[in-house]
Amino acid sequence: MIPSTGHAKPLPVIDRHNRTYWEGTREHELRLLACDDCNHIRYQTFSTCPHCGSDRRHWICASGNGTVWSWTRFHKTYFPGFATDMPYVVVVIELDEGPKLFANMVDMRVPPKIGTRVKAVFEAVTDDVTLVKFKPA
Amino acid sequence: MSITSLAGRPAIVGVGTTPYGRLPEYDQYDLGAWALKEALSDSGLALGDLDGLIVSRIGDYQRFGEMLGINPRFTAQLPGQGRMAGIAIQQAAMAIATGMASVVAIVYGNNGRSSHDRYGGEGDQYGSGGAGQWFPYGMTSPGALHAMLFERHSALYGTTSAQLAEIAVTFRQHASLNPQAVMRDPISIETHQNSRFICEPLHLFDYCLINDGGVALIITSQDRAKDCRKKPVYIRGVEQATALADSSMPPDDFWRKPMQSISKRIYKQADCSRDELNALMIYDNFTPTVLFSLEGYGFCPIGESGPWVKEGHLRLGGRFPANTSGGHLSESYMQGWALNVEAVRQIRGECGDRQVENAELIQYMAAAPICTSIIYGVLPR
């Protein structure tokens, strides 16, 4: 599964639902869907609002500020592309806007303390894909 | 509104299990059919008596029905996820209670070890459906999610890995008394603590054991149970509650809300209290799930499950002996199914060296985006 781009790690599947999100990260914006009717903000690019059921929605640009909710450090290699990063940390970030997401800290080696305030940074991994990562604020 | 009793008083009248381990000669269908044959023989009923069939993890209900040569009037297929074991029993009890079926077989076949089923990584079929969006960050596997939940629990309440070790050691001790268990050599707290990390802070011994095996149960009404070989084990209460909203992320409350919702209803339905229970069967895909279940289902105060298990309550001879078969951690990961069989065998008094004295009421419980719980009794409600 090594893409010809030279990036050995898995890449996101970009589709019509999340295209705006991935266009945003290339412009160093963390875009989230907001409900036109109840203002609920979601990370998942569902066509309807999980809070009120409305399908009327718009994209907002999130602050990129959040808090470390938890972490785990992988000692088992599930992805060959991560072999040289072992062991690496995946974090759960709770964004100030509400949604949680999985991500990496820029430094994937050291687990951050739960509760650490963080700020989004943008890391281009291919011409098309820029990942959102986090560093201590 | 809650149910106060199930019409027809559904009962388990037959249980069947294959050996667990590496069974490369058998596929899911073979394992399910083998377990079903054992369950029917246990019950004294024949294939022709079945008019209900629910399968889980068996690829195709139609092919399975064709293989058995049966035409049930109630059929359903559930995905191969552990949270489905309780649902299968709930659906069977509902079919009996409504009269939609009179004898239901629920059948599970899992050849996950020999077919190298994955619970993480790019070939994952079971562990994290739709979770491919997180692969770019290296995030995958239910174990990783439970590791994050446990780390969060530790930060909030001071829970420790040594407290998880108590669970692994206790269930292994129980497995050492169970000839059917895959892992029977006792382990110590140190063995657990010195074992390698998989998804830190979880160690190898915090993980369940992927194996091949089949499990089947036969469920019928109290009336029909009179014709069966063994004393029926009654389903006194069965309840479900879910937390599907936001379920792609680990829950802030460790699934407490659905478990508390079940607890409000199930003791009423079963007409008993927690204090009357003689044993627990707790879904233990990973050791932290046991802690979350004990708190959510109300066996100890919120945040205190770590010290509580350390007091030894889950051990044979303790206040609430749990997973007396060894559970998923040491008997085999039969995704809740074998834990329900163990509850039945305990109530029948068939458990030999690991038998709980006077086991009359046993609660099965699972914590996940779908929570289920069942209370089994030697007597009907």
Ligand SMILES: [Zn+2]
């Ligand atoms: Zn809305």
